[in-house]
Amino acid sequence: MIFIADSGSTKADWKILHTSGEVTSQSTRGFNPFIQNSEAIKVGLLKDFADSVERTKAESVFYYGAGCSDDYRNSIVEVALQKIFPNAKITVNHDLLASARAVCGTEAGIACILGTGSNSSLYDGIEIIDNVRNMGFLVGDEGSGSHIGKELLRGYFYREMPKDILIDFNKSFPEGHRGILDRIYDNPKPNVYLASFSKFLSNHKGHPYIQHLVFKSFDEFVKRHVLKYDGCQNLKIHFVGSVAYYFKDILEIVLASYDLEIGNVIKKPINRLVDFHQKIASK
Numbered sequence: 001m002i003f004i005a006d007s008g009s010t011k012a013d014w015k016i017l018h019t020s021g022e023v024t025s026q027s028t029r030g031f032n033p034f035i036q037n038s039e040a041i042k043v044g045l046l047k048d049f050a051d052s053v054e055r056t057k058a059e060s061v062f063y064y065g066a067g068c069s070d071d072y073r074n075s076i077v078e079v080a081l082q083k084i085f086p087n088a089k090i091t092v093n094h095d096l097l098a099s100a101r102a103v104c105g106t107e108a109g110i111a112c113i114l115g116t117g118s119n120s121s122l123y124d125g126i127e128i129i130d131n132v133r134n135m136g137f138l139v140g141d142e143g144s145g146s147h148i149g150k151e152l153l154r155g156y157f158y159r160e161m162p163k164d165i166l167i168d169f170n171k172s173f174p175e176g177h178r179g180i181l182d183r184i185y186d187n188p189k190p191n192v193y194l195a196s197f198s199k200f201l202s203n204h205k206g207h208p209y210i211q212h213l214v215f216k217s218f219d220e221f222v223k224r225h226v227l228k229y230d231g232c233q234n235l236k237i238h239f240v241g242s243v244a245y246y247f248k249d250i251l252e253i254v255l256a257s258y259d260l261e262i263g264n265v266i267k268k269p270i271n272r273l274v275d276f277h278q279k280i281a282s283k
Contacts, residue, residue, distance in 0.1 A: 009031070013268065014026040015270055034067045038079040041081075062093070064273070108235060109123055112237065112240070113239075114221070118142055120225040147220075162207075202247070215253070226258075233260065239263075
């Protein structure tokens with residue numbers, strides 16, 4: 001029996017591959033080893049898996065998680081998971097590798113994440129071999145929901161919004177300038193709040209002003225990330241994340257302007273991770 005997890009900092013999606021061939025799903029809380037220690041992760045997961053006797057039957061656990069970026073952070077998660085799955089071999093990797101394996105499978109390619117934040121990697125079919133470092137939402141995260149959300153708010157505060165967009169914006173966010181600033185600067189997760197404006201952007205994606213904001217952010221992402229990888233013109237560019245998924249048409253235009261070929265664009269990686277591990281296991 002194999003357990004596969006794709007975990008963010010707040011929620012994790014699990015797939016369980018049974019020996020019968022059946023695949024079942026479970027959701028648990030997510031964790032980040034930059035924030036929680038092994039004991040906190042263990043206690044939380046024990047509560048979520050309380051009714052599951054199957055965890056003791058697990059032979060392998062593949063955990064892809066936010067914050068699992070080096071051996072030390074990975075070991076924090078490994079120690080916790082070994083107590084949850086006492087008979088299993090535990091493998092912990094970064095969520096960026098989950099995205100790469102989900103969209104590229106066993107073929108080489110460039111895998112990008114455009115969700116709340118953004119990231120990218122050059123993938124050889126098994127492992128990540130290069131990564132343009134992401135600077136986070138304060139000074140980076142180009143192409144992400146938080147980045148485009150900031151651009152939308154700049155247009156609102158600096159009186160650059162077209163009148164029809166401004167009217168709808170005021171209806172959608174009646175808290176106004178002061179309320180928005182409070183929610184940014186008094187918020188423990190301002191990046192998530194900024195990314196929440198993606199829904200408004202998506203609802204108005206046919207408007208030229210919104211299209212320009214999204215195009216500009218995607219273009220910046222391509223220039224600062226994708227074009228930095230050797231051989232990018234000869235590889236497919238794949239994407240994971242809700243922002244890429246809902247604005248795929250604009251993404252295609254941006255990539256075409258650089259003679260780049262778009263590959264798979266998916267919202268979540270978990271189902272394709274199952275395909276990857278089944279394929280590897282069958283070899």
